[in-house]
Amino acid sequence: MEVLDKYLLKFRFIYFISSLFLATYGSSALADSTSSKQTIKALYIPLADHYAALVAYDRYASQMKFADFQIEQMKNWDLLRAYFQSGDVDMAFVMSPLAMDMFIEKPHFRWIGLMHRDGNALAINDLINEQVNLAEKRTDRKPDDSVALTLKRLYLETGKSIEIAMPHLKATHSVVLYRYLKEHGVNISFTRYEEAPVTAISVAPPKSPSFIKAKSNRNQAAAFEQSLPWADIVETSGYGHVAWYSKDVMPWKNGHVECISLATDKAINEKNKAIKEVTRFIQKAGEDIEIARSEGGIKLESIVKIIRKYIPAHSREAIIASLDPELRVINYQHLNVDKAGLKQIMDLALEGGIIMKPVDIESFSDTQFDIKTIDK
Structure with a gap:
């Protein structure tokens, strides 16, 4: 019995040491995995325009390998503008004339994609x-x-x-x-x-x-x-x-340009893979919304649940009405940079005195984040 007790004691000691090692190693590996991600903080406004960002964050943030994707809701456009122009965040989703005016003021960012069309x-x-x-x-x-x-x-x-x-x-x-x-x-x-x-x-x-x-x-x-x-x-x-x-x-092929996705030059240079990953998952989330609106049922209710989690002021009825597949008054397809579509908006904005100066669209845009380019 004494011999057996010694073996049991030895086994328990070895098991304890092994468990401690695995726990320590596992925690360290998890910490290393988390620390290897780069924070991508994005600003949004509670609108159907930005639903794809909410779905991307809720469904796919945990799957991202390069980006620690974070979103922050802003109460109005002027607050979003001031915060983004401070340079303290990486991305923002902004109406195109406002984004052009921001670029004229301080061109420290680039246009990298669309958040939606029409809307x-x-x-x-x-x-x-x-x-x-x-x-x-x-x-x-x-x-x-x-x-x-x-x-x-x-x-x-x-x-x-x-x-x-x-x-x-x-x-x-x-x-x-x-x-x-x-x-x-x-x-x-x-x-x-x-x-x-x-x-x-x-x-x-x-x-x-x-x-x-x-x-x-x-x-x-x-x-x-x-x-x-x-x-x-x-x-x-x-x-x-x-x-x-x-x-x-504003009839336009695939829908007119509206809210666009912006990323700072610093984030583009220092967090390139992470920005590309976030962009890819936003487009994937847009596809999810399109599938949900066409199929309805559980898939649509799942999208509604995500939206109301972050924007409870949007009623279920209003969300479903906005995503009506028959009306199709907003869509989340063809979200790559659309230079001709932006020019349509810019020319009318200049004519109406909504913005005072044009932007050089070639300088304003960065097409390396177009999804076909990313996937190559």
Whole structure:
């Protein structure tokens, strides 16, 4: 028995030492694996525009080999602009005219891809719709002259410019609204000093439903042009109507350019593999969203669950309405750099006084992050 006890004691000692070694080695290996990743911090706004980033983070961040992918939600575009321009973060997802204006101010970054195509809409309140009488089905609502002429008529009747809330004055939305009104002979002002039937004002996207509600409560004409799903939120909540979608105002192959992905020169130079990995998984997440919207069911509910985890203000109904496969008013395909598509936006932004100077698109863009290039 004494001999057996000695063997048992020896075995336990060896087992203890082995376990301690494995635990220490395993922890060290895990630490080495984690430390070998490079932090990629990205800024986003709570919009359907940036859904692919949320899905990429939630589903695929743990699978990334080179990137420790992190996302931070910003309350408005000016905060995002200031934070990104400080150089303290690696990436940001930004509306294209605003991004060009940022580049003019401080060209320390490059455009590396798209976050989505199309994706914004004009919403109007009942006071405007009483004169417009929109079609019941959203698929039948097109950017004809009815809303534009109603806005002009209300201006002539009241002598007051109709305020339309935009996420930012230097937004793609401003470009879309400018083009729509111009095509129907209605002027728009982007300052309070120039008299026009329509005045664009800046209202943070999450506050746009409150803007239209407050105006309606005072029996005033109200409208906003915002990214999805905010227009869908006022429609599904019963206090506003989607008048038209940007895809019909700005027709473009595969959908017009909207929010784009930016990466700092420092991150591109020092964290190249990590930036490429994040870009690839954002596109994969975009494919996931496209599959979910077409198949519906569990796959769509899974996407809705991820979005509401990070943006609870987006209702399930509004998310599903935004991703309606029949409407297809936003899409997450063809997300590589689209220089001609950006030029379309830039030329109209310059014409409308939304941005003051053009950018050299060749210098602004970096196509090494196009997915076909990455996969070679």
